Amino acid sequence: MKGIMRASAAIVIISAVLFYAVHLLESSSATTGSGSISVYNWGEYIDPEVISQFEEETGIQVVYETFASNESMMTKIEQGGTSYDVAMPSEYAIEKMKENDLLLPIDHSKLPNLENIDPYFLDLPFDPGNEYSIPYFWGTVGIAYNPTLLEEQTFESWNDLWNPALEQEVILVDSAREVIGLGLNSLGYSLNSTDLGELREATDKLKTLGPNVKAIIGDEIVEMMRREEAAVAVTWSGQAADMMWVNEDIDYVVPEEGSNLWFDNMIIPSTAGNVDGAHQFINFMLDAEVAAKNAEYVGYSSPNAAALELMDPEVTGDERFYPTEEMRDRLEVYENLGLEMLGVYNELFLEFKMDMEK
């Protein structure tokens, strides 16, 4: 009994010492100032130096946390029990959150830097007047490919994926709207189609792509393409940029039939505890120099016109990642199709995947 008591006391003392160590670490990283805000973002989606710069300039301490999908982020916020002040969801998630009253309106008078944003990215259908969201990054869906592994094959159209020479070479991103969208686009239909006939046709066409598909996976795509384990991948522009960062042979193209244009945005969840601090943070992220630095670190396309002027023209002039407005007109933004339609998309995607297993 004595031994157990002694061991328990030792554990309690060790825990107390560790608690004290955590406390010391937390206070050493915090600057004295008015409170803190917590930011909820995708992993590896911000330059850590930008955060420390914000802490130094405003004295507000940033508690930074990451999520891996829009869905898990929404669940955490919807369930309550958290008090994130700023989060960065994608556009379709914003529509859903708006419907569920999970967002606070953004006070534009507190965001003088909002004028830096290219007007093209403001007032979009998913949030008219930017009442609830401010653009953070944007990008496209397209085809990343490695010409050194292919024989003279190029990709201008989605239909090029059906080339028999590409047997077991194509990776698809594991996401229903992207893959069904690919099928719809290749037939010239809208990405937001709710016509069951069109969707059926698209799925049947996708099934004929089966022999060419090597895998349907998520973030592992980047590593596989870097290591040249596959030659072609349907993926987001930012992932393609990540691939090129390591493997310079890789190229990226947005097919001529059109594709998806997506936006990640900064929002203030209804559970926020420090709304004023959240506005300060959003305004800070809109600053030209900060946005430029952040965009160079993250590698996605920035909607910040003033920041683009400060960046390397070789990057901002790259039409693969900064398509001209004319090219953007061919692209479509996902609309919120409602739960029922989303179910249909998921069902068809599943059907396509099951068909592959045969």
Added chain:
Amino acid sequence: MAKLSKPAKIYLALVFFVLYAPIFYLIFYSFNSGGTMSGFEDFTWEHYAAVFNDTRLLIIVLNTVIVALLSALISTAIGVLGAIGIIFLRNRKMRNAVLSLNTVLIVSPDVIIGASFLILFTMVGVKLGFASVLVSHIAFSIPIVVIMVLPKLQEMSSSLIDAATDLGASQRDILTRVIIPYIKPGIFAGFFLALTYSLDDFAVTFFVTGNGFATLSVEIYSMARAGITLTINALSALIFVVTLGLVLGYYFFNQRSGANAGTGGTRP
């Protein structure tokens, strides 16, 4: 013990090689200046420096350890009392029912336990963070402790208790001087198992972390989304070394107390 034959030794070596190879592969690349897990370039300590410069990561490591220690301690206390309670239940049916309920908690998927905790905490209005993680870890550790302690209690002869009563021991004496010393190895085993469960739990913790509080497994999962950086390798190497140290420490502690028990008799 019989001496191992040569093929047996080779087989043993092979099994251990397969078990440990991934860990050493990971540690090996933590010294790579190349920045990826393919192609070793130069030897460097920079990833280890990065671990110690990242205060957020250090705080998370410390928090993980605190949660593990406290949850293991508290769940051991509750679990031991629970096991003693179960063993002294007179009604056989009742005892089996309680035991099955305990087992159900062990075999039910972590995801379900995690999700139900999330719903419970938000309904009661508990803010997600240290407290919610600690409570849920205690909860899923208790059944494990019970399972570890029960066999020791079952093998204990009831005549020991009868003898103690005959010699005038009070209920309290029987508990602290007879039962608990007898089941001590089970208690320690339960504690260490609860500790490891808490340290590496992902599924339950994933649901109940929030507001800037995270444990290591949840954090590594979020980081891995963007490809594993070698900082993770360095951190894993450090944790491996510390665990190795703990196991060796436990081994020596056991040897010493074992020797004491052999010479010192039973009475302090």
